[in-house]
Amino acid sequence: MTVAAVGLSHSPLIGKNDPEPEVLARVDAAVENARAFVREFDPELVVLYAPDHYNGFFYKEMPPFCLATESRSVGDFDSAAGPLSVDTEAATALAQGVLDRGVDLTISARMTVDHGFAQPLEVLFGGIDRVPVVPVFVNGVAPPLGPVSRVRALGTAMGEAAAQLDKRVLFLASGGLSHDPPVPVLDGAPPRIAEALIEGHAPTPEQRAKSEQRVVKAGQDYAAGATMMLPINPSWDNQLLDLVEQGRIAEFDTWTPDGMAAEGGGSAHEVRTWIAAYASLAATGAYELKSRFYEAIPAWIAGFAVTTALGR
Ligand SMILES: O=C(O)/C=C/c1cccc(O)c1O
Numbered sequence: 001m002t003v004a005a006v007g008l009s010h011s012p013l014i015g016k017n018d019p020e021p022e023v024l025a026r027v028d029a030a031v032e033n034a035r036a037f038v039r040e041f042d043p044e045l046v047v048l049y050a051p052d053h054y055n056g057f058f059y060k061e062m063p064p065f066c067l068a069t070e071s072r073s074v075g076d077f078d079s080a081a082g083p084l085s086v087d088t089e090a091a092t093a094l095a096q097g098v099l100d101r102g103v104d105l106t107i108s109a110r111m112t113v114d115h116g117f118a119q120p121l122e123v124l125f126g127g128i129d130r131v132p133v134v135p136v137f138v139n140g141v142a143p144p145l146g147p148v149s150r151v152r153a154l155g156t157a158m159g160e161a162a163a164q165l166d167k168r169v170l171f172l173a174s175g176g177l178s179h180d181p182p183v184p185v186l187d188g189a190p191p192r193i194a195e196a197l198i199e200g201h202a203p204t205p206e207q208r209a210k211s212e213q214r215v216v217k218a219g220q221d222y223a224a225g226a227t228m229m230l231p232i233n234p235s236w237d238n239q240l241l242d243l244v245e246q247g248r249i250a251e252f253d254t255w256t257p258d259g260m261a262a263e264g265g266g267s268a269h270e271v272r273t274w275i276a277a278y279a280s281l282a283a284t285g286a287y288e289l290k291s292r293f294y295e296a297i298p299a300w301i302a303g304f305a306v307t308t309a310l311g312r
């Protein structure tokens with residue numbers, strides 16, 4: 001079995017509130033490098049770990065993890081809408097393999113996903129329906145959150161199960177590193193917001209446009225330095241990338257949700273997708289990081305990273 005991993009930060013503000021051209025050129029080069037890596041690796045299956053931003057999962061049922069055997073993207077922030085090309089047979093086999101290894105995985109036969117899943121598929125493959133994929137939701141936004149050791153357990157079980165498939169498998173993580181965007185919080189929310197977070201009524205196009213515009217404005221204010229949002233934390237982000245580069249994935253078990261939020265902001269928990277993907281790769285044997293890119297990009301409200309790695 002040949003395995004690889006890519007970590008790729010997402011931001012719904014890409015193309016809507018871009019940083020200076022020099023920053024953009026550096027990101028473009030890193031992303032093009034990741035595209036070339038993926039083209040050469042030529043995956044037969046992509047296991048995609050990504051969070052949701054209250055488009056698919058709500059507090060009426062909020063699992064820590066969920067694997068999809070079918071999935072559809074809502075098309076928020078101009079990301080692609082419609083069905084993902086899920087490999088249902090591989091998804092079913094991986095779900096069974098993870099459960100067999102003692103991780104209580106939720107399964108969805110119709111998982112709704114947002115830009116967290118759609119963006120990396122569009123960026124790396126040119127669309128959400130171009131490559132056989134197994135989408136795995138990892139809660140990185142909606143507290144309470146469990147210990148990081150369980151994320152590593154999920155990734156490890158997935159890696160071991162994927163090793164049984166006899167396919168070239170790419171583990172792909174979609175998540176910002178430190179970032180603190182204005183994603184609503186249930187605790188203390190006014191009744192109308194709380195109801196939306198719990199029940200999850202589909203917004204009207206006008207409501208969606210208004211809430212997306214609010215995020216774009218937050219990015220503009222953040223880049224201008226006029227905001228209460230926590231600053232991006234390059235030192236914390238690079239600690240994460242160091243552990244990933246050195247294969248020290250077990251050390252993430254010492255990270256706590258409170259500590260992660262204090263260091264990296266309310267959405268720093270999206271790094272759980274990175275921990276899962278690199279735990280999957282590590283479960284199949286030693287690996288080598290082939291590339292590492294990092295830049296703090298306030299305009300995108302993102303500690304933005306791109307890594308590629310190959311199993312040895
Ligand atoms: O409001 C949302 O749906 C998402 C906001 C956001 C902004 C910047 C980086 C991210 O990873 C986000 O999820």
Ligand SMILES: [Fe+2]
Pocket residue numbers: 010051053116175176267270
């Ligand atoms: Fe996000």
